[in-house]
Amino acid sequence: MSWFSAVVQKSFGAQLDLQFRAVKWNMKLICYSVNSLVVRSLNTHSGLLFLLTVRCKDLSLCYWNHYWMLPSDVCGMNCFWEAAFRYSLKTQPTEKMHLAVVACGERLEETVTMLKSALIFSIKPLQVHIFAEDQLHDSFKDRLDSWSFLQRFNYTLYPITFPSDSAVEWKKLFKPCASQRLFLPLILKEVDSLLYVDTDILFLRPVDDIWSLLKKFNSTQIAAMAPEHEEPRIGWYNRFARHPYYGKTGVNSGVMLMNMTRMRRKYFKNDMTTARLQWGDILMPLLKKYKLNITWGDQDLLNIMFFHNPESLFVFPCQWNYRPDHCIYGSNCREAEEEGVFILHGNRGVYHDDKQPAFRAMYEALRNVRFACSFEDDAVRSLLKPLELELQKTVHTYCGKTYKIFIKQLTKSIRSRYDTPPRER
Numbered sequence: 001m002s003w004f005s006a007v008v009q010k011s012f013g014a015q016l017d018l019q020f021r022a023v024k025w026n027m028k029l030i031c032y033s034v035n036s037l038v039v040r041s042l043n044t045h046s047g048l049l050f051l052l053t054v055r056c057k058d059l060s061l062c063y064w065n066h067y068w069m070l071p072s073d074v075c076g077m078n079c080f081w082e083a084a085f086r087y088s089l090k091t092q093p094t095e096k097m098h099l100a101v102v103a104c105g106e107r108l109e110e111t112v113t114m115l116k117s118a119l120i121f122s123i124k125p126l127q128v129h130i131f132a133e134d135q136l137h138d139s140f141k142d143r144l145d146s147w148s149f150l151q152r153f154n155y156t157l158y159p160i161t162f163p164s165d166s167a168v169e170w171k172k173l174f175k176p177c178a179s180q181r182l183f184l185p186l187i188l189k190e191v192d193s194l195l196y197v198d199t200d201i202l203f204l205r206p207v208d209d210i211w212s213l214l215k216k217f218n219s220t221q222i223a224a225m226a227p228e229h230e231e232p233r234i235g236w237y238n239r240f241a242r243h244p245y246y247g248k249t250g251v252n253s254g255v256m257l258m259n260m261t262r263m264r265r266k267y268f269k270n271d272m273t274t275a276r277l278q279w280g281d282i283l284m285p286l287l288k289k290y291k292l293n294i295t296w297g298d299q300d301l302l303n304i305m306f307f308h309n310p311e312s313l314f315v316f317p318c319q320w321n322y323r324p325d326h327c328i329y330g331s332n333c334r335e336a337e338e339e340g341v342f343i344l345h346g347n348r349g350v351y352h353d354d355k356q357p358a359f360r361a362m363y364e365a366l367r368n369v370r371f372a373c374s375f376e377d378d379a380v381r382s383l384l385k386p387l388e389l390e391l392q393k394t395v396h397t398y399c400g401k402t403y404k405i406f407i408k409q410l411t412k413s414i415r416s417r418y419d420t421p422p423r424e425r
Contacts, residue, residue: 097122097211098194100129100184104160104177108136110199110351112143113367117203119153120369120380121413124208128155129188131180147371161187166284173287174297181253182298185260186280192261198254200351202344202366204410206417210320210343213257217314222266224257224314225302226321231332234325242293243300244271244307251306251313253299254345255321269308319409321345324356327399340408358399361390362406381418384411 099118103111115128130140137157144155160177162170173179181196188194193214195207213224228250229235237250245251267276272285286301294300306313318326318333322341326333336342350356351363365387369379388407394400 094125096125096127097207098127098129098188098191099207100131100181100188100194100196101199102160102177102180103130103132103136103140103199104175105133107199108139108143109367111140113363114197114199114201114203115144116369116371117201117366118207119147119150120366121203121205121417122152122207124211125152125154126207128153129158129184129191129194130155131158131160131177133160133177150371158187163284166287169287169291173291174299179298179301181256182283182301185258185263188260189264192259194258194260196253196256196258197343198345198347200346200349201255202346202362203342204340204344204406205342205413210255210257210316213314213316214259217259220311221314222259222262222312223306224316225251225253226255226316226318228252229325229332230318230334231329234329234332237303240295241300241303243290243304245300245303246306246310246313247315250303251299251315252321252323252345253302254323254347255343256302257314257316266309266312268305268312270305271308319343323347324350324359324399327358327402328356330398331402331405336405337402340405340410340412342409344406356399357394357397358391358403358406361387361394365390380414384414 101111101114111130118126132140140157147153160180162180162183170179184194184196195211217224227247228237230249232238232249235249237245238248241250263279267278268282269276270282270286272289277285282305283301286304290301290304317335319336319339319342321343322333322336323345324347326336331337344359344362346356346359346363350359352360354360365383369383384407388403391400391403391406394403
């Protein structure tokens with residue numbers, strides 16, 4: 001039998017000297033009742049060093065070593081010793097989500113509104129990568145630096161960057177900045193996974209939820225997108241495309257979740273050579289072969305790539321990329337009808353004209369949420385009633401007739417995030 005001494009420190013800094021007696025594999029505390037203490041060090045006279053942790057009462061346990069325990073009459077039934085070789089004293093860093101967007105021309109306000117919708121509901125820290133024309137950088141800094149009170153939000157601004165030997169060709173593709181997203185795996189080399197979104201995206205539930213889909217990828221999947229259409233009779237690719245495309249109706253790249261580590265490593269099958277090509281090697285040959293046959297630029301190139309490598313794509317439901325096409329001719333996104341819209345995509349400029357007033361109402365409501373020196377919880381909660389009134393004015397349109405699916409998930413997200421006591425969030 002030997003005696004041990006330990007220094008135990010309470011959360012407020014005071015130290016207590018405790019003595020322990022070891023008998024074979026059992027430890028027994030013989031001094032006084034201890035609540036919520038952490039043993040910082042434990043030294044034996046024989047020179048051995050152990051690190052142990054006391055966890056009492058309401059403190060949670062992740063690991064349990066049945067060889068070490070305190071008697072139940074010392075500090076309750078939930079008080080345990082945890083040996084250092086079974087329990088790490090180092091806390092794991094919180095996972096950071098990476099979000100990327102490309103902004104050119106008059107897209108500043110759209111981008112800021114998109115970021116606002118992401119931050120209103122998200123839980124984990126968010127690192128945003130903004131690729132923008134040089135003349136927009138100062139405006140982005142002015143707007144986003146005022147959000148410095150958000151400790152879980154960080155952003156980095158990048159210039160629009162294309163390979164020097166083919167920059168002119170890439171800039172001419174579809175829109176001046178559109179094809180930038182194709183080069184994200186090559187530019188953000190230190191980023192493992194990334195969610196790319198267009199500027200005209202609105203998050204109606206936490207970014208965390210779509211980020212969690214990465215865990216559903218199988219071993220061959222490298223990216224995730226939603227179908228371009230649910231109804232083949234109104235599909236674009238299956239009626240008009242002059243190039244290969246994924247699946248029955250193609251995919252839309254406005255919301256694209258990527259495991260970029262896998263993308264950089266993969267060798268892609270293609271119809272240009274018998275040899276498989278890596279991401280950085282396949283883009284330019286693909287453009288040269290199909291540039292006279294593609295309409296939607298980089299999205300078409302992605303469709304061609306995943307046509308030849310269908311095993312590499314994870315397809316998520318239309319509610320994660322809900323566009324006017326899902327309601328303009330009548331509702332055709334079943335998942336949104338059942339659970340509501342998760343991510344709203346206002347493509348074709350519908351946030352800024354009167355063609356689809358339901359989409360514009362959603363955009364205006366989130367654009368008008370104000371960030372001051374903190375989240376204005378009441379401002380977020382109070383947007384629902386006026387928004388519903390505005391949406392009711394749009395029932396003369398096909399999309400307006402189904403306006404309840406626009407706010408179904410939004411209502412849940414607000415109640416979950418802002419009506420829950422802080423300790424339960």
